[in-house]
Amino acid sequence: MTFPTSLPGRRLALAALLALAGAPALAQAPAFPGKPIRIINNFPAGGQSDLIARSVAEALQRDLKQPVLVENRAGASGNIGADAVVRAPADGYTVLFGIDTTFTVNPHIYQGMPFKPADLRPLRVMASSGMLIGVHPETGFRNLKDLVAAGKGKGVNFSSAGSGSPGHLAAEMMADAAGVKITHVPYKGNTPAVTAVLSGEVDGGVLATPGMLPHVKAGKITALAVTSRKRSALAPEIPTVAEAGLPQLEQEVLYLAMVPAGTPEPVVQVLQQGIADALARAQVRQRLGNPDLFYEGLTGAAAAKRLADLSDRYGKVIRATGMKVE
Secondary structure (H helix, E strand, O other), X not given: OOOOOOHHHHHHHHHHHHHHHHHHHHHOOOOOOOOOEEEEEOOOOOOHHHHHHHHHHHHHHHHHOOOEEEEEOOOHHHHHHHHHHHHOOOOOOXXXXXXXXXXXXXXXXXXXXXOOHXXXXXXXXXXXXXXXXXEOHHHOOOOHHHHHHHHHOOOEEEEEOOOOOHHHXXXXXXXXXXXXXXXXXXXXXXXXXHHHHHHOOOOEEEEEHHHHHHHHHOOOOEEEEEOOXXXXXXXOOOOEOOOOOOHHHOOOEEXXXXXXXXXXXXXXXXXXXXXXXXXXXXXXHHHOOOOOOEEEEEOHHHHHHHHHHHHHHHHHHHHHHOOOOO
């Protein structure tokens, strides 16, 4: 090979040599995954997002032939765990499993977010679920109209799984849509929030259906409606908020898998397909049957748009009600 004497020619020749030198290295690059994958669930163990994370992790481990470990890093309404994923290398070996409110609610209620929603890209909206509006029997409420009437009078108090949680947002949406006075009482997780309703410490709450339903069936909590588009498969006798006359209260929690924004596209595709295959397994579906989940299949731009639309909708409610971190 004759090396050119002109400067532009020398630059082109050098670029060609570098490309040839790099070709073997690219050809020998290890296939993904070549080591254990870490899933960070940014909410406490035992909840629905945790159950999804652990169920998918077991299937991924079998399919990808690498250990897949689940770590719970809860706190600040999901911000702590999400920030840990943002700070991780964008190589696909650290994946976030959580819910949409980290990205659709938190940016509107936290003054200083440690990351931007754009720092993460969605792999898949895996599933959605509604919540159950339940009250203590001594309130005397038998339907949603009773609750609204009381809320417009003396007011009611509602528990939630924490400031910025779906239940907190639901209470503010009810205050905005129906003109009721709701005092929000945050707890550290869904279980203590349900216990507060059960004991009569609060009038009611909008909480995860599986945690409320056993007490509804035992007659210790009165179910008024579910916030999903469809009736719950676990309790088809309970009306939706639309059927109860308040379609503005429709709200579903989205369960997401995300990675740092700079993750290479081939790695993203492996993870997307792996998660899809895991959710298609009969044993995973069976394990996730009781939490009353609706399976979703949104990826890429469609998933990002769904989150952006929810963020716009929730942001308007938050600004109208003054919802904030307590």
